[in-house]
Amino acid sequence: MTFKQFKNKPIVKFTTNRYVIILAVFIVWMLFFDENSMLNHREFNKEINKLKSEQDYLNSEIKQDKELIDKLKNKEELEKFAREEYHMKKENEEIYLIEYDTLEKK
Structure with missing residues (x-):
């Protein structure tokens, strides 16, 4: 499998979306690191x-x-x-x- 084929899979597209990454970081921050965790x-x-x-x-x-x-x-x-x-x-x-x-x- 080449990098282009791997990059075109739907799950990879979804998880590398910048909004999904920002949302995931936000959720982790709110659950564990925030003052109100x-x-x-x-x-x-x-x-x-x-x-x-x-x-x-x-x-x-x-x-x-x-x-x-x-x-x-x-x-x-x-x-x-x-x-x-x-x-x-x-x-x-x-x-x-x-x-x-x-x-x-x-």
């Missing part, structure tokens, strides 16, 4: 998903804290919470803390 978009989407899951977790924590605050508006519940969490006591009262050994002895 697909690689950057993929990383940003991962970051967005991570932040959304963190937001869901924090919203659930806020909901639990609001429930606790509503619960602690009751004086008896507040006293119970203070005794359990902060080991507070009333006057003339003694508290004994019982801790269990959870380690296995060898």
